[in-house]
Amino acid sequence: MAWTNKVMRVNLTEGKITEEPLNMEWAQQYLGQRGLATKYLVEEVDPTCDALGPDNKFIVTTGPLTGTMASTGGRYSVVTKSPLTGTVACSNSGGYFGAELKAAGWDMIIFEGKSPKPVYLYVHDDSVQLMDAGDIWGKSVWEADEILHKKHQDALIKIALVGRSAENGCLYSAVVNDLHRAAGRSGVGTVMASKNLKAVVARGTKGVGNIKDPMRFLQATEEGKRVLRENAVTGEGLPKYGTQVLMNVINESGAMPTRNMRETQFEGAHKISGEAMHEPRASDGQPNLTTNAACFGCTIACGRISTVDQGHFTIKNKPEYWKASGGLEYEAAWSLGSDNGVDDLDAITYANFVCNEDGIDPISFGATVAAAMELYEMGVITNEHTGGMAYNFGSAEALVHGVEMVAAGEGFGRDLALGSRRMCEKYGHPELSMTVKSQEFPAYDPRGIQGMGLAYATSNRGACHLRGYTVASEILGIPEKTDPLATEGKAELVKAFQDATAAFDSSGLCVFTSFAWTLDDVAPQLDAACEGGWTTEKLVELGERIWNMEREFNRLAGVTGKDDTLPKRLLEEAANAGPAQGKVNELGKMLPEYYKIRGWTADGVVTDETKQRLGL
């Protein structure tokens, strides 16, 4: 079996570490990673607890295929209750940390309580200990990573940690691993820091063995790689342009949220696109993109490594940023770029560097700056609030000012660190917050992609593209093309994407494979690795079970059907340009049907019958 069958429980209050077997009965029902860790959370954490209090738990979890030769099999997730949304939080990351933790022999680490002083967890196979983090508390992710590598004199350790933003209570702080991969959304890093836990350091020399049927596994994973290689998106588009392949595509479709979602197309999109990252700069003749990079086990390699022009205003006198580092993904390019009206590629790349350096979710940060810019142009936020910086749309200087302030937890950064909803409320204009359940939107305007409106409204962690990416069908035609402006059939489409994604997220694989793979491609890989007869049908049911379990946690936490909505702007103000011009999102047409096919009441409550059917 591809599980290690081992869970580490770390009581931070008492500084005690214990080992227990993985609950294999639950593993059959929830597989691993997102599903299984959420099951532990639901069983062990009171949904009404303070997300930043000692009663919340913080779970770091791998999937059964993490650390194996399956393409993209290097993922881990962080599962906890979110301080941003008050809902279940589950953020997923690649890089190398997850596979290293698995190779050390652990399926999952459950952190409980709160340490009396800053600590980090050091895991070297079976040798585990909590160590003093006094010297790295207050340091950025990049600084602390370097200090820990030096301290342990081991180039091969992999580290997941939080930066200064999380320590300062920014509500959308990420857990960053391998310097620039992140479990980014919903403030999971904020929870980690609230427990005085700075880092998890992993070194694994055991590897992943015990594959159920090794020959069949090698064949199945090889076949999976062939499918990825021969697919136009995973075989060509993503390696060459990364997720930034979408910038021009989405802009042309008129679903590019621009200037706090006032507009639906960005005139500067081509300047910050994946194509633009390849173009040599006029200033120094070098392109923004240095190379593409893979996460552990990934045969797609969509990751971007970028270098900013040394003469650019953002880094002119800062040699520490002259080197290559994690470049722009589409969501970050959108949030830092289009949503703020900024078309300076190097400026948004620098802002993205700082997000990685201090563990800030660039989606939530960028969208919060967009709201601040709108409030500034209305005269509600003034130079007095910002410390003299003009927050006009299009200002790269303001963007850079904002990200540095949030990273340091200073000045106007303290307002921005609240997130869009709380900041807009503070300034008396909650209607200008482009959020669902207090989480900021990603880069697809639901007026131009109707299904995404329903996906956002019903997402279990607030507005998010990674809970049901109907963009694949509505724009890219995967697995089949649907009309982005139509509402018919979208309820079913959203449900299918949500359930399938929950299964992908529980396996150890990356959801980006789903541009080419369906669960039919995943099932043979899982089934060869794990006991339990993993068929497509079983995975679909698993996904639905996870979705309903998360939904129930949220209901008990006080987040209910009334929160399944969108900001007024998207429901009442029509798109101003592009193919969707004149359209609003017609959520009202889709939501009742969605509840019905989910087997929920008209208020969006999971019925006893549905629970019974799914074994909840």
Place this chain on the structure above:
Amino acid sequence: MLRALKLEPEKCTGCLQCEMACSYENEGVFNPSKSRIKVFMFHDTGRFAPYTCTQCDEAWCMHACPVEAIVVNETTGAKEVLEDTCVGCKVCTIACPFGTVNYNSASGKVVKCDLCGGDPWCAKACPTGAITYVDGDHTGLDRMRAWAQRSQPVEASFNTPASKDVSSYQRA
């Protein structure tokens, strides 16, 4: 024909499929820490480079071994470690200028690349062609071809029998 592993760092993405394939073939477990090929990451310049034994003809490791535990596989040319003979003295790890022979504390023996008996798993697993297994006498062929292509004159040349026209040499 003797074949050799050809490593092209510029094609490497750092996915570690090679390390998993190597460890699986040799140890029966997906375990990069036990791989005989290693991918190195140079974060600040955005570069990745796979590295392993190049199977020297006059192999330092082989000559240094006091018990003759490193022998040549006549078919593949690989320098292979005879596990039963190796005493784990590690002298070969000191002798190798490239660091590609390493001690395995679990077995008490040294390990190095043996070309998987002529079918190296790392090359099979590499998704980008950064590791290939090619004619050992011509590992530079692709690079030569690339430079040859660049050496063509900018002005298109026509395949006319110009060889007797001396002025064409002067133009070049």
